Amino acid sequence: MADSSLExxxxxxxxxxxxxxxxxxxxxxxxDSGDGFxxxxxxxxxxxxxxxxxxxxxxxxxxxxxxxGMAMRAWYDIKSMDLEGRAPLDEVLVSCQxxxxxxxxxxxKGIPSSRILLAGFSQGGVIALHxxxxxxxxxxxxxxxxxxxxxxxxxxxxxxxxxxxxxxxFGHGTQDEVVxxxxxxxxxxxxxxxxxxxxxxxxxxxxxxDLNELxxxxxxxxxxxxxxxx
Numbered sequence: 558m559a560d561s562s563l564e565x566x567x568x569x570x571x572x573x574x575x576x577x578x579x580x581x582x583x584x585x586x587x588x589d590s591g592d593g594f595x596x597x598x599x600x601x602x603x604x605x606x607x608x609x610x611x612x613x614x615x616x617x618x619x620x621x622x623x624x625x626g627m628a629m630r631a632w633y634d635i636k637s638m639d640l641e642g643r644a645p646l647d648e649v650l651v652s653c654q655x656x657x658x659x660x661x662x663x664x665x666k667g668i669p670s671s672r673i674l675l676a677g678f679s680q681g682g683v684i685a686l687h688x689x690x691x692x693x694x695x696x697x698x699x700x701x702x703x704x705x706x707x708x709x710x711x712x713x714x715x716x717x718x719x720x721x722x723x724x725x726x727f728g729h730g731t732q733d734e735v736v737x738x739x740x741x742x743x744x745x746x747x748x749x750x751x752x753x754x755x756x757x758x759x760x761x762x763x764x765x766x767d768l769n770e771l772x773x774x775x776x777x778x779x780x781x782x783x784x785x786x787x
Contacts, residue, residue: 563651563655564617565655565658566616566617566655566656566658566659567591567615568591568612568613568615568659569592569595569612569613569615570611571595571598571610571611571613572610573608573609574605575606575784576608577608577609577610577668578608578672578784578785579608579609579610579668579672579673579697579782579784579785580610580611580612580663580668580672580673580674581609581610581612581675581676581782582612582614582656582659582674582676583611583613583676583678583681584614584632584678584681584682584684584685585614585615585616585630585677585678585680586678586679586680586682586703587621587630587631587632587680588621588624588630589630589678590615591613591614591615592615593613594613594678595611595613597771598611600768600771600772601771601772601774601775601778602772602776603775603779604779604784606784607779608784608786609782610663612659612663614655614656614659615630616630616680617630617631617655618630618631619631621635622634622635622636623635623636623637623638631680632680632683633645633649633652633683634648640705640736640737640740644680644708646707646708649684650687652684653684653687656675656685657688657692660673670692670694670696671694671695671696672785673696674696674698674699674700674778674781675688675689675698675700676699676700676701676702677702677704678703678704678766679703679735679736679764681704682702683704683705683707685700685701685704686701686706686707686744687706687707689720689725690712690717690723690748690751690753691715691716691717691720692719693717693719695719695722695723696723697724697782698723698725698726698777698781698782699724699725699726700725700728701725701727701728702727702728702729702766702770702774703729703730703736703741703764703766704736704741705740705741705743705744706743706748709743709744709747712748712751713751716752721752721753723753723754724756724777724780725748725753725754725756726756726774727741727744727748727755727756727757727758728758728759728760728770728773729741729757729759730760730761730762730763731759731760731761731762732761732762732763733762733763733764734763735764736764738759741757742757745757758773
């Protein structure tokens with residue numbers, strides 16, 4: 558259960574033409590907002606009859622140490638670019654709780670956890686990864702983009718049995734200068750070693766996504782969340 562004392566996240570919500578029977582919760586990267594990915598759905602090439610609601614949360618505004626303490630939207634502070642300590646566990650857990658509240662909100666609206674898919678880019682991917690593999694109810698899938706793991710050594714003891722069969726789309730650019738390709742590859746190796754079903758997709762990109770990657774993500778989402786009534 559999410560901690561009800563935490564500040565709820567604001568978000569952009571996009572609904573399908575027909576009544577939603579599934580949901581994608583997509584987390585942005587450092588300094589961005591939910592608006593940054595809210596324009597993505599038309600480029601996913603989803604079927605016209607899809608019934609997927611998209612939720613694009615806005616991370617809280619906080620000072621970010623590596624950016625000279627400038628306040629910006631961030632899922633956690635970054636004090637060092639060293640990957641071992643880049644994502645402080647205590648702050649990651651708070652963000653996971655806030656996203657859990659969004660999942661529970663969708664469940665309360667009638668969408669089961671098995672029809673909810675988490676997605677995240679960079680910092681948002683760290684939160685999506687950390688939460689999805691530990692979530693106590695089965696999820697539909699996970700899209701992790703240009704990202705890395707927070708304290709990978711903890712996964713073996715904390716991974717949720719309910720999501721051991723979770724389908725994971727992991728995308729990473731081979732020219733990424735912010736989250737090195739090696740970090741993404743290491744995350745995939747940790748996930749695989751812990752029994753997760755990971756499709757590792759690489760692209761000749763820097764720290765970004767392009768139309769080709771979005772189409773492949775769309776295919777993955779469509780496979781995991783086909784409309785129930787058609």
